[in-house]
Amino acid sequence: EMVAEEEDTVSGVRYGTVPDILAFVNLLSSMQTPLLQHLPKEIGVLLNKKDMAVKKGRYQINIDVLLFAWRLTYKNPGSGLVPKGSFGKVHLAQDTTTRKRMACKLIPLENFKAADVEFQARLRHDNIAELFGAVLWDQTVHLFMEAGEGGSVLEKLDNCGPMREFEIIWVAKQILRGLEYLHSHNVIHHDIKPSNIVLMSDKAVLVDFGLAVQMTEDVYSPRDLRGTEMYMSPELVLCRGHNTKTDIYSLGTSIIHMQTGSPPWVRRYPRTAYPSYLYIIHKQAPPLEDIAEDCSASMRSFLKRCLERNPALRSSASELLKDEAINPPREDQ
Numbered sequence: 001e002m003v004a005e006e007e008d009t010v011s012g013v014r015y016g017t018v019p020d021i022l023a024f025v026n027l028l029s030s031m032q033t034p035l036l037q038h039l040p041k042e043i044g045v046l047l048n049k050k051d052m053a054v055k056k057g058r059y060q061i062n063i064d065v066l067l068f069a070w071r072l073t074y075k076n077p078g079s080g081l082v083p084k085g086s087f088g089k090v091h092l093a094q095d096t097t098t099r100k101r102m103a104c105k106l107i108p109l110e111n112f113k114a115a116d117v118e119f120q121a122r123l124r125h126d127n128i129a130e131l132f133g134a135v136l137w138d139q140t141v142h143l144f145m146e147a148g149e150g151g152s153v154l155e156k157l158d159n160c161g162p163m164r165e166f167e168i169i170w171v172a173k174q175i176l177r178g179l180e181y182l183h184s185h186n187v188i189h190h191d192i193k194p195s196n197i198v199l200m201s202d203k204a205v206l207v208d209f210g211l212a213v214q215m216t217e218d219v220y221s222p223r224d225l226r227g228t229e230m231y232m233s234p235e236l237v238l239c240r241g242h243n244t245k246t247d248i249y250s251l252g253t254s255i256i257h258m259q260t261g262s263p264p265w266v267r268r269y270p271r272t273a274y275p276s277y278l279y280i281i282h283k284q285a286p287p288l289e290d291i292a293e294d295c296s297a298s299m300r301s302f303l304k305r306c307l308e309r310n311p312a313l314r315s316s317a318s319e320l321l322k323d324e325a326i327n328p329p330r331e332d333q
């Protein structure tokens with residue numbers, strides 16, 4: 001009766017609350033795949049009753065919700081792309097009843113970790129991509145989330161070149177609000193970079209919490225190296241313990257990428273000659289030389305605060321939100 005019981009607790013797709021979806025995703029990551037191999041249909045928990053229409057316990061891909069490759073406004077038509085997250089491909093999804101457009105990240109069940117969802121389910125903030133639901137279908141976990149239809153900042157940089165300072169200020173301010181909220185819950189994102197910042201018409205949001213961790217003390221001692229090299233802080237590379245300030249450093253290197261079109265280091269140390277940048281990040285002073293020539297004095301001092309080598313002296317998100325660089329006096333606007 002154990003199997004039958006588990007079957008009926010997970011049968012079909014239903015609306016639920018955050019504890020329900022956390023229980024569901026923990027079940028997924030603990031359940032052995034053989035048991036999940038022969039499920040008759042999709043199973044899942046949806047948080048968003050308003051925009052997702054479940055019909056008699058069904059929420060079928062290609063029937064109740066359609067998946068598309070993203071078509072970017074500034075990309076030539078037809079080049080629909082499927083951006084890759086840390087462990088999954090991200091599609092545009094549209095509920096066929098409500099017409100709501102969402103992002104849908106597909107993670108193969110064997111790669112799925114409850115952590116992918118836990119932070120996004122438990123933490124809600126305007127500048128963190130909202131989780132709408134999770135559905136297991138055909139051995140693949142489908143995570144439905146708030147969609148940044150303007151694409152990621154990386155796509156924008158690749159397509160439109162370096163951003164102007166007022167655009168960078170607009171993005172930096174919102175990501176700092178998201179980081180201030182995350183860090184107030186002792187959560188480290190661990191992968192702040194242009195491809196994990198997505199754009200909507202009225203805001204920028206953080207995505208991809210696959211590497212996020214919650215600190216229990218005021219230092220996190222890593223078991224593995226998490227993040228993307230170019231944006232990593234010196235203390236993270238050293239692997240002797242770090243804290244939420246590592247995200248602030250990664251925002252600083254991301255801003256250098258936004259203003260110059262390239263991540264720090266690569267112009268001075270070409271990728272062809274340097275397979276890894278970890279040693280450079282550890283040995284060299286922070287990459288202030290890679291700050292754009294036309295960077296304003298206030299933004300330059302803002303970046304120095306983000307890229308301070310000593311995390312204890314590096315500014316926090318709350319402190320940076322008061323910086324004049326992102327609060328220009330009115331006549332500047």
Ligand SMILES: Nc1nnc(-c2c[nH]c3ncc(-c4c[nH]c5ccccc45)cc23)o1
Pocket residue numbers: 070072083084085086090103105129145146147148149150151152155195198207208209
């Ligand atoms: N790794 C990851 N985990 N969650 C997300 C995510 C949640 N909502 C989203 N909205 C848009 C995009 C996106 C990324 N690159 C793009 C290029 C074109 C259009 C859209 C995008 C990604 C997401 O991404």
